[in-house]
Amino acid sequence: MRTSHPDIHAAGDVANAFHPLLGKHIRVEHRANAVNQPHVAAKAMLGQDVAYDRVPYFFTDQYDLGMEYTGYVEPGGYDQVVFRGRRDTREFIAFWLAEGRVLAGMNVNVWDVTDPIRDLVTSRRPVDAKRLADSDVPLAHLLGRPDTTA
Numbered sequence: 001m002r003t004s005h006p007d008i009h010a011a012g013d014v015a016n017a018f019h020p021l022l023g024k025h026i027r028v029e030h031r032a033n034a035v036n037q038p039h040v041a042a043k044a045m046l047g048q049d050v051a052y053d054r055v056p057y058f059f060t061d062q063y064d065l066g067m068e069y070t071g072y073v074e075p076g077g078y079d080q081v082v083f084r085g086r087r088d089t090r091e092f093i094a095f096w097l098a099e100g101r102v103l104a105g106m107n108v109n110v111w112d113v114t115d116p117i118r119d120l121v122t123s124r125r126p127v128d129a130k131r132l133a134d135s136d137v138p139l140a141h142l143l144g145r146p147d148t149t150a
């Protein structure tokens with residue numbers, strides 16, 4: 001959150017911040033960033049050794065579609081899109097993958113799945129695309145956590 005000037009910090013839409021997980025600077029112009037980055041900027045101002053490493057996230061409601069996007073992928077930065085759920089009734093999750101690893105997921109009219117999607121993104125583990133597409137396989141099972149149902 002610290003700029004090239006040691007006494008100037010930035011958070012929210014204006015910040016093009018280095019993201020440790022992604023290894024690059026990104027600008028995430030969404031509410032979650034504006035809410036969560038200032039805490040880190042404040043700690044940095046106090047001299048603490050901190051980094052903003054939350055996985056990018058946003059929500060949006062478009063008429064009857066409610067969506068949450070977790071992760072980060074650029075155009076051309078993926079080689080596969082896997083759908084889980086029903087596209088015909090517009091209740092599904094879309095996953096963007098590269099070399100079998102989940103880079104981002106967008107849940108559409110499906111709820112309470114942000115945590116396991118974020119875990120899939122941060123794990124960087126290759127996942128089986130067929131199991132990822134199978135709604136009967138809990139997302140956490142793809143991370144080797146068979147005792148969870150989410």
Ligand SMILES: Cc1cc2nc3c(=O)[nH]c(=O)nc-3n(C[C@H](O)[C@H](O)[C@H](O)COP(=O)(O)OP(=O)(O)OC[C@H]3O[C@@H](n4cnc5c(N)ncnc54)[C@H](O)[C@@H]3O)c2cc1C
Pocket residue numbers: 011012013014028029030031032034057058059060061
């Ligand atoms: C139409 C719309 C819909 C959106 N929908 C969603 C959504 O569904 N989900 C989501 O996650 N995000 C959404 N966003 C994005 C979200 O609103 C922004 O990411 C968030 O508000 C950014 O907050 P911020 O504090 O970084 O910037 P801002 O909210 O832009 O605040 C910056 C403030 O700085 C002030 N300012 C500018 N220049 C100066 C100056 N020189 N001196 C003093 N003050 C100054 C401005 O007046 C403003 O009040 C939406 C944005 C828009 C415009």
